[in-house]
Amino acid sequence: SPDEAAFYTSGKVPNEPAFLFQLFAKQFGTNNLPDCSNMCHESSGAALSPTLGLGKGSVTLNDIHEAEVILIIGQNPGTNHPRMLTALQQAKRNGAKIISVNPLIEAGLNHFKNPQDFMNPLRALGVLLGDGTPITDLFLQVRVDGDMGLLRGIMKHLFEAEDRNPGQVVDRAFIDEFTVGFESFEQNIRNTKWEDIEELSGISRALLLEASNMLATKQKIITCWAMGVTQQRQGVQTIQEIVNLHLLKGAIGKPGAGTCPVRGHSNVQGDRTMGVWEQPTKEFQDSLGKEFNFQPPYEHGYDVVESIKKMYHGELKVYFGLGGNLLAAGPDTEVIAAGMRKQNLTVYVGTKLNRGHLTTGKTSLLLPCFTHADIDMQKAGHQMTSCENSMGVVSQNKGVLVPLPGHDILSEVAILAGSGT
Template identity: 55%
Template sequence: MSQNTPPEKLTGDLTIGKPIDEAAGLTAIYKSVEHVLNGTGPARGWKALIKLNQKDGYDCPSCAWPDPDGHRSSIGEYCESGAKAVADEIMTKHTASPVLFQRYSVAELLEKTDLWLGQQGRLTQPMVLREGATHYVAISWEEAFGLIAGELNALASPDEAVFYTSGRTSNEAAFLYQLFVRMFGTNNLPDCSNMCHESTGVSLSQTIGLGKASVKYDDYEKADVIMIIGQNPDTNAPRMLTPLEQAKRNGAKIIAVNPLHETGLLAFKYPQSPRDMLLGGQKLTDVFLQVRINTDLALLKAMCKLLMEEEKKAPGKVLDQAFIEAYTAGYDAFVQDLDTYNINDLAAQCGLSMAQIQEAVDLFKFTPKLIICWAMGLTQHRNAVETINEVINLLLLKGSIGIEGGGASPIRGHSNVQGDRTMGIWEKPKPEFLDALKRTFNFEPPRKNGYDTVAAVKAMHEGKAKVFFGMGGNFALAVSDTNYTAEALKKCKLTVHVSTKLNRSHLIHGETALILPCLGRSDHDMQASGEQFVSCESTTGVVAQSQGVLDPISPYLKSEPAIIAELAKATLQEKSTVDWDGLVADYDRIRDLIEQVVPGFEQYNQKVRQPGGFYIPNGPRVREFKTKDGKAHFTINTPTQHTLQPDELLLMTIRSHDQFNTTVYGNDDRYRGIYNERRVVFMNPADIAKLGLQEKQVVDIHSQYQGQQRTAHRFVIVPYDIPVGCAAAYFPETNVLIPIDSVAEKSHTPTSKSIVVNVTPTVEEKAVV
């Protein structure tokens, strides 16, 4: 085992079953309840679940899927993934108290699996690992803040510090965090957006003037056609299945584009529907296009060509020429470039027949009510920005942006990752945002762009950054090139993590390391003026309040705003005139300041108290495109063709059904028929035979990049319905294969979904028995 990666041991108990053909159902209810009861009592568990995603409750710490604008189920407005996330947060049967760290050294904890680490429960006190020590020990909050401030103020430049943010951070905490960091003097504010939807932000900002979804929640139920491309809703955003089911009942057609047959793209059995439970789930997908990995751009371009041909057959009935003329630019150049492509070549590239693509196009050729939604299946390739550009080309041809039932719908991953960016968590802040900070707080913010996530890792590795501060997340495992990232963190003078639970990033540390335990979303947040609430932004741009309902597990926990305020006071001292104590005493004061800085948040405190929150302004939603010329832009994009050697495969990383991002809830992936193991690689049976391998054989996976080989050891082969030449395996176990320099053009997002690999038998093991 590498000292930097999760243990490479196999359970030896892999069971391969048949993939399930319906998502959710009674099993999802059972698994949700089981996970909750395994960690806490029924009274605490019920109280947490019944208030999850309710208008008078708290926001799910899992995905960013929006809550219904109107009625919400009083039985349960959550999914299996959300229930598991909450169960981990409200756990009382175990705690990661100082006793745990007395019992285990850091070296011993590194030998544990990520599942085991997460099962130890909530962190209860600030912990420090001194230089040269083997064990974390308890430390007071005052001493912890003094230690961090001392290291920060000893740096030769503020740019020698990196301040990372995960998507769990609330709007209020994110705003205070970026304010402190910029008052300290740097824009080194990388965040998890850099690793997931940065490609979306870059593309949409350039083409339609805003890097966010142009749809509202209700648009799904009003759509005629929904295309789900590069996204697996049953595992990554299970509550999305509810509006998809309603759309189907309203007559909508669904096109699914994916290298894998995912359960949630097939059928959904709504657990709260007697009809579904008695008669079976709703079939979702009408046309399934099983593309080869990273050929989505070729497919989209083929669709555009077919639309052009259909327009010639029925002039004025297929393309929205009035919209194109009034609202777009670049159409003629786009058409001219499109004419250079052979549609049969495009179809062959993505591994589909012309008939399959034509069948999909026939569903939406005569309607503008088309929604296209996507996630990391599009964003994590070298050509990711161009692929999303082509999504917009298709929508612009149809006039599908700025109408009910149509639009662009990126599906964000973490619960407030979009809100963090809105609040200013960005390494490339816009001048107008910095100007607003200057006016409001009377200081000169730094203007130089900071480090994004990949650049931050490189800076730490090269000794240019010496302090790492993480506001949530599991940085060491979330980033690509796991060993390189670990080496970078270990070169720091100080690493600090604000966390709710123990994870591997706490064990891959600088000379000195701190763990600062914070309140979770479900916890009561009591401050000087009384109980507080925070707010979060969903993937459709709704900002709503979130108020915890449970007593915290430990009296030593602090809220994220309180942690940031205390750190700012200790570090900035007399350099700052901000009343940090006053802001923490009453979060309304934070929101008053946000209102002064962030456009669209006028009357923030009043609007966020409205049941269900409020939509923030969205130009594309009303056909206002804030590009340089005020137009939505057609773009010219070139499909990438992967030329593989006979022994090579193109591998994409995926989630199991028993995880959320780097948090592992169990070793099963029941939707794909995998039980008791995570170290598996899905391969086409023809590729297994071609490479002289066999089912359940234990193999190593290698990637080659610029003369260097990276290896993920001990994976078990699972035959699966995936295109020839393609493979899939779970992250974060396979993040070790992704070179730190292999990133998407323009967005610098790691290329986690297209890794050229070869697979060889593990020398000391032949097969799992």
């Protein structure tokens, strides 16, 4: 059965091979398309799509530069997204206030020395002798899994501030025009007891008031989050509270304001846009089938966790991995390895050898491919690929390095196109 195969995708895979890969799997007859999104921002999409109608970020880098207040929740830019520090530095220079929420204080969020400033004669000496740009104005060391309580505490303070200054804090015009269910939401927040908020969040009422005061009169607000939020048991509900905070302030759909789930791999967002998803919509499948003249499967497939379970119990027979290393990225290395060894066939397409490639089924194919830095020259000319970042911006990539001579290495696109013939 086609459903005895799983097709795993890494977020490092560009749009073009990702599209071919999901098409290959669906023409094979299955929606078993586990990918690394299942392990990182799946809860972001699940929270954002039904509330905002957009399962990805709603801001750009320019919005970060323009923001008046930026909340960073469950994310360590200095460790995991270092290029973001440059955008935060620019926001600070433009006058933004930054609230950081994390159980541990991240050094990069305290002060940031931009290496590029050493090339600027007006800043080099200050960077060399000084402490760098202060990033965080207020650091809230929340309890693990306590972000929902923290967000509710901030919003409870905002409602109390609105009571004292009617029409100055809550954006009623925005709420009336663009939202539903506000009355029940307001009642729920007001009925939440302060002692419960402090117990859940680990943050005092006074500190939550300080955070609320930074937001009260502002509308250019951006909230950034990563896996410190998404991998909580109540990650979806917590992200929905982030959305509620933005709707309460009317802080979305305008310059300098919006939601910003910060992703990791270069194209983890693009892969999902290309159709790499175990739960495709009927509309997407209908369009795909019409364009390529085949009957696509409509039954939902297996995500990463379900695929691992099925492999371990011998219910999957074929594993096809496009990039990445599920063995290392997955939640239980030993269970994944045991499942891989039970496969009749494992296929790996990769730019470099990793441990996962050495954990094989009864038959295994290891297909080396070009890196994204290699020149892919075909009859039609110099080939390009594209990636979509966390903010929905699609960028082009063309390799610049001459591939090693004497090796019959193909691009991911060429391998997949050849596999489908």
